[in-house]
Amino acid sequence: MTASTAKAQRFREFKMPDVGEGLTEAEILKWYVQPGDTVTDGQVVCEVETAKAAVELPIPYDGVVHELNFGEGVTVDVGTVIISVDTDPGAGPATAPAPAPEQAPQDVAKDEEEAEPQGRQAVLVGYGAAPSSTKRRARKPQAGVPAQQEPVSAALQAELNGRTAPAPAAPSAPAAPVAPVANGAAAGAVGRPLAKPPVRKLAKDLGIDLATIAPTGPDGIITREDVHAAAAPAAAPAPAEVPGPAPVAEAAAPAGVVDAAARERRVPVKGVRKATAQAMVSSAFTAPHVTEFITVDVTRTMKLVQELKQDPDMAGLRVNPLLLVAKAFLVAIRRHPEVNAAWDEARQEIVYKDYVNLGIAAATPRGLIVPNIKDAGAKTLPQLAGELGDLVATAREGKTSPAAMTGGTVTITNVGVFGVDTGTPILNPGESAILAFGAVKLQPWVHKGKVKARQVTTLALSFDHRLIDGELGSKLLADIAAVLERPKRLITWG
Template sequence: MEDRAKPGPGNVLEFRLPDLGEGLADAELVSWSVSVGDAVELNQTIAEVETAKAVVALPSPFAGRVVELLAQPGETVLVGAPLIRVQDDTAVPSGQESATNGAEVAGDAPGAGRTAVLVGYGPEGETVSRRRRPVASVATQSDSSRRPVDVAAEPDADESFAHRGAGSESPAVQSVSPDIAVSGSELPEDEAAESFSRRARPSLTTTRAAATPAARRLARELGIDLWFVAGSGPGGAVTVEDVRGAVPVSQPRTLASQSQAAPVATAPAVTDPDAGLIRPSARELRTPISGIRKRTAAAMLASARTIPQASTFVTLDCTASMELLDHLRSTKSFAELTLTPLALVAKSVLAALAEFPEINVFWDEANQEIVTKHYVNLGVAVATDRGLLVPNIKEAQSLSLRDLTREIGWLAETARSGGASPTDLRGGTFTITNVGVFGVDTGVPLVNPGEAAILCLGSIRKRPWVFRDELAIRWVTTLGISFDHRMIDGELASRFLATTASLLEDPLTLLSRI
């Protein structure tokens, strides 16, 4: 690790939202772990942000005392936008205030004015200019990651997420925005795991709408309720122009048509005497699109637009599998595990993928290649209070049924508690979704971008079934597969699905494939 100069005494250090290594341009601030006036230590968790369907804990890249929080929980913050300012605890020697205020820290020497590489952060990037950022924010200064900024000289820009200082004696601000490394190529797996806390996400009970600080101040001055102002800024944040365009009671907007057509009955508007606005009636509820819902929508839109998809189905008698599960649950090996049909389906899918590796592929559009993967990162769709998450089991093809059972249970619990890391949610090669737990017979899921197929497991119920030429009551389920028709033909998908079904009809045949 290269030596980095420690920021000089009396400096205000500004921490900007780092590149989380996920190819995303923003993140939603979930909560602060510190308040103004608190002392923070190196690597202490200062905030949690949500991005790529995961809640990530941000450690502090320096020690000092918090002087300003530049974003509010629920706000969407751009990569490179300032998050927090911390005052160096070391006292400024007499006579040096004017020299350090607005001046460069530690000169222009290589590495000067930078903080050390910390646990949870990769090497500092060249700049964050490759990311979309607020136009007039502190972070947009040339070489701002290395040079202090005189806050008093900054204009109060509408697009900025930072609160601006007003005094002429504001100390120098040094912007710091190291990259967090989460992929295997940037940090070893064990270090990446330590870098992100697997913790439950606090419930979002904030009563504040997402807005820039300047817009929030103007709204307070005009008495406008930001919840009822449509935002046009990054992530739907309300800007100053949005606030100025809000309609007062004296000039209400009408929903009725200006034409001479017959009037349409609408719910009456409700006047808010405090805000001075026309509120929508209680018959409608508008929820900002953010967080997991925003990410899921983007992924599904990309799937529908870029992947030509087809589906096929098979209904099967899985009585033998249910009997095997009942037997295994009574054994010592599975005594402390929750063994479900999903684990046996996963094991059957892995065996079928070994026979049909053409299913475990990826369409590389840039290089015009079909990439066949000789490993399986098995995704398992999990319904959570925050939306649908798809963590995946790394190298699942090498796991036993017992290990699969344990991993599926652990991933589901972690995802529901909000502790799934970006590593858990990236790199899937094949996915299983279980709609049967909701009492649904089958479904047509969309293929996850970066994969070629997804298997759907329907409900397992006792139904009339012809067994050995006689009508009997058997356990029956339906499997469906959606696939990328650019790489997988109907014949290949049908053979793969039929093989998976046959393994569930006679699960003892799995022994010959393990």
């Protein structure tokens, strides 16, 4: 066994997994461990946020945390190493292997590939903060090893934790200058320049070619300061500070004028909001939307809601108008099953579905998400009430799994809870229809030939006109309204 293979087997590297279905990146929300902490197989080490949900990641090794490659708040691509673990801390001083992800020698890369654990996949567990079971291990100085030869310098460790690192200390003896070479690597190295993933990202953002930078870090590693130094010469040197009056531009500024930028806030678009924006743009400019409206007297439905709250079969369940709107929607789809379909652009086919996964739009602290109730059309009213209550509660707690937000076929958005009459909802990608349920209000209404105060709401149905033509969409919406106007139809039609 080569030395590099032994180190690779001792220092196991855990990569960002695909925690959803085809997700490409995730943001590190919180680390539950720090370098030096003892971890066990299956222990949650961090919480990450994907485009769909917050997920906790367990580590598949026993050992001691050696490095955290990224700080909190950093977005990391799937497949990137985020943490390394010393699986044999009793073997001696923890001398880290050469920078595994960034070194380019072919022999080391091969050794690392051979050292990848076989058959170990991250198993996602739970959501939200979990009590820490870590133990802090005291750090012992390495006898006879100069400070500048520590395996991880203070500057590199600060970079990994997302802090500004101090300037590297000058070496005790002058070293030969390291200059960039033609093949894009530092002198004495093979392959591409050595740099940690955050430093590579910084260089990419600043438009700096790593091959043009002379590294100052240990073992020829390019540091964050090296990148900033390479970018700085492009600007003119700042003039020496000379005491004197304030600049003329500031003195000449009109009194009372406030810079608009000082009263603005900029927030990066990421996570759920980024995914929602991309999905809505894709849907709006892919599926031809048609929206139809209907205003309906739901007085009888509101009375039924009150009666169901007293029904023993519904004890302990959350009964509200949304439950009966959902049931009316499902009954209408059963009468018109051809609306429950999807458009396959790649194969130029329409996929008709014999199941209904009913999405419910839910506002959460992380943004709007649409988890769905699987096989909602096959559930009884008590079962649907239970599923609906669990879905909403889980979404508000931020514990919705990515799987719960995929595979939807139709959706309901309850804009009425905000006092809104109705809207023109945008389809979720891959779905055929979305129903907006407006506020229920007491309004004058002609009932049995007389104007009376009745409870009235407005429904809006948006649908994909490639799948549903005007006639079919109108029949679907009319049937939903008919059930809500006379909820006894839930028995005769359902």
